[in-house]
Amino acid sequence: MHNNVLTRNQLMWVAVLDAGYPSALASHTALELAGFQGFAAEAAQIHLLVPRGAKVAHLPDVVVHESRRVKPEWHVRDGGLPHTTVARSAIDAAAWQPWPRFACAMMAAVVQQRFVTAHELDAELAYVGRVRHKAYLREAIRDIAGGAEALSEIDLVRLCRTFGLAPPRQQSRRRGSNGQLRFLDAEWDLPDGQVLVLEVDGAHHLQVQHWEADMRREREVVISGRRVLRATSYEVRIEARLVASDLAAAGVPRRVVRM
Numbered sequence: 024m025h026n027n028v029l030t031r032n033q034l035m036w037v038a039v040l041d042a043g044y045p046s047a048l049a050s051h052t053a054l055e056l057a058g059f060q061g062f063a064a065e066a067a068q069i070h071l072l073v074p075r076g077a078k079v080a081h082l083p084d085v086v087v088h089e090s091r092r093v094k095p096e097w098h099v100r101d102g103g104l105p106h107t108t109v110a111r112s113a114i115d116a117a118a119w120q121p122w123p124r125f126a127c128a129m130m131a132a133v134v135q136q137r138f139v140t141a142h143e144l145d146a147e148l149a150y151v152g153r154v155r156h157k158a159y160l161r162e163a164i165r166d167i168a169g170g171a172e173a174l175s176e177i178d179l180v181r182l183c184r185t186f187g188l189a190p191p192r193q194q195s196r197r198r199g200s201n202g203q204l205r206f207l208d209a210e211w212d213l214p215d216g217q218v219l220v221l222e223v224d225g226a227h228h229l230q231v232q233h234w235e236a237d238m239r240r241e242r243e244v245v246i247s248g249r250r251v252l253r254a255t256s257y258e259v260r261i262e263a264r265l266v267a268s269d270l271a272a273a274g275v276p277r278r279v280v281r282m
Contacts, residue, residue, distance in 0.1 A: 031069070035104055038071045038085045045095035046073045048103070049088060050116040053106035054133070061132050062116075072107060072115070088119065092151065109139045110147035118154040126156040127163040128174040134167050141168035169193070175223045175256035179209055182259060186267035189276045193220065205240060209248070213274040218249045221270065223256055 029037065039046055047053070049072035051062065068086045073079060075089040098105045107115065113133040117126035133139050144164050148157065166180045169190070176193055183190050191209035209221045222241070242252050252273060254266050 032084070032102075034084065035069055038069055038079075038082055039105060040072050041082070042071060042077060042079045042087075045093055045098070046071060046077065046079075047093070047095070047098045048072070048104060048106040050112055050119055053112035054109065054116060054138075056101040057108050057109050057112070057138060058106060059109075059138055061136075062129070070115075070119075076156060088115070106266045108147075109133060110143045111151070113139065113144065114147055114151055114154065114160065117160060118151075121155075123159040125175070126159055127165075127177055130160060130163045131167060131171065131174050131177060135173060141165075175259055176208065178256070178259045178263075179221070179223060180263060182263045182267055183270075183278065185263065185279050186271075188267060188270055189278050192278055201216060207244070211270075211275050214276060215274065217274070218247045219270075219273055220244055220251045221252065222253050223259055224253060 035048060035052065039048060048056065048070065050070035051068075052070045064253075068084050071079070071085055071087050072093060073087055073089055074093045077089065077092050079087055095105070097108060097111070099108060100106070106112070113129055117129040120126075130144060134141055141164050145161075145168070148154075148160055148164065154160075162181075163177055166177045166181070169180060171177045171180050171193055180190060180193075182188075189211060192212050193209050195207045195210055196205070207220050208223045211219045213219055241253075244251050250267065250273070258266050
């Protein structure tokens with residue numbers, strides 16, 4: 024009821040009211056309403072899900088997605104705005120763009136932020152039918168269910184599978200000297216009785232405050248009796264053969280295949 028520029032929330036309302044029942048906000052927009060953080064560039068537009076063939080107005084910054092699987096009884100509301108569930112929204116956000124690695128990262132991110140479980144994603148993926156990157160999504164969800172919660176951890180699991188190494192324990196808990204609960208990226212029990220830890224560093228680990236904290240944490244891990252190796256997420260993804268060779272040289276056993 025004004026002639027000023029619409030706020031984001033107002034534009035969301037205009038989109039769903041124009042499209043009418045049973046339309047709903049979807050993808051990144053639905054995740055935004057649920058409190059999800061990350062992928063800001065992809066979340067700039069407002070994503071609207073409507074039944075196939077629905078007639079809607081052309082609105083700035085609103086992307087309309089048509090689907091035969093619009094189930095209003097499954098929609099949830101935040102502030103009165105209808106939107107798809109987190110599981111459906113994450114899968115749509117992953118499938119409605121061209122990059123399979125982005126799709127896998129989205130699966131990992133929503134689980135890591137505790138908005139949904141791998142089991143819920145798997146159940147939703149079985150329902151949505153044919154979607155882009157489905158094989159990648161299925162594999163990513165399987166790895167997440169095994170303990171991977173970040174794209175670098177998924178890459179590490181895939182590295183071990185590809186080069187025949189035993190899969191690691193991921194996100195093992197331990198308490199630091201100050202009592203704070205910490206998590207180790209990956210560790211293996213070696214045949215000689217030692218424990219090998221691999222810490223996978225993303226770009227943020229290059230920042231001074233993270234670098235110093237990482238060194239302090241590594242000292243504590245070594246003092247506890249574990250051996251520590253480090254690798255960057257780039258190495259795990261792009262130079263997987265070299266990382267696998269180093270892990271094998273450090274004593275990581277071969278993967279046991281049960282028939």
